[in-house]
Amino acid sequence: xxxxxxxxxxxxxxxxxxxxxxxxxxxxxxxxxxxxxxxxxxxxxxxxxxxxxxxxxxxxxxxxxxxxxxxxxxxxxxxxxxxxxxxxxxxxxxxxxxxxxxxxxxxxxxxxxxxxxxxxxxxxxxxxxxxxxxxxxxxxxxxxxxxxxxxxxxxxxxxxxxxxxxxxxx
Ligand code: THU
Numbered sequence: 001x002x003x004x005x006x007x008x009x010x011x012x013x014x015x016x017x018x019x020x021x022x023x024x025x026x027x028x029x030x031x032x033x034x035x036x037x038x039x040x041x042x043x044x045x046x047x048x049x050x051x052x053x054x055x056x057x058x059x060x061x062x063x064x065x066x067x068x069x070x071x072x073x074x075x076x077x078x079x080x081x082x083x084x085x086x087x088x089x090x091x092x093x094x095x096x097x098x099x100x101x102x103x104x105x106x107x108x109x110x111x112x113x114x115x116x117x118x119x120x121x122x123x124x125x126x127x128x129x130x131x132x133x134x135x136x137x138x139x140x141x142x143x144x145x146x147x148x149x150x151x152x153x154x155x156x157x158x159x160x161x162x163x164x165x166x167x168x169x170x
Pocket of ligand 1: 041072
């Protein structure tokens with residue numbers, strides 16, 4: 001049987017069409033672009049997320065001379081939130097970017113970031129809204145990271161693997 005998945009999303013031409021809270025989050029993500037450390041790629045990304053209690057946590061991409069040691073802006077923000085506010089669900093995450101050539105289209109999180117965001121969406125059983133924009137241009141909003149990660153892998157898929165008790169091994 002052939003099957004097909006649709007990806008629902010909202011698209012806006014202007015930030016003025018967004019709810020004030022989303023506009024603020026995108027603005028905070030934009031401020032973080034200026035704090036990115038991206039001397040190798042020149043691609044500067046800013047992220048800002050809002051927790052369920054209204055707290056905003058931000059991040060920017062952090063590159064490294066040993067290339068794989070760097071981290072995307074989204075994971076910097078998401079891990080900072082998880083580390084500092086481990087009991088608070090993430091409501092929304094805004095992502096924006098700029099580069100030597102103006103980024104004029106929405107920038108979506110990379111695959112590894114989608115998986116990291118999914119982890120917390122799943123943990124809290126609370127969808128993470130994604131607000132995506134380049135330095136200019138249209139804005140895309142997704143109601144959950146799941147739309148960007150069909151056939152996702154979560155801890156539920158590991159149901160048959162009981163956690164190993166390290167003490168049993170001695
Ligand atoms: N990057 C992000 O921070 N987020 C994304 O969603 C895509 C890529 C960063 C990683 C690297 O520092 C630079 O952008 C170029 O890939």
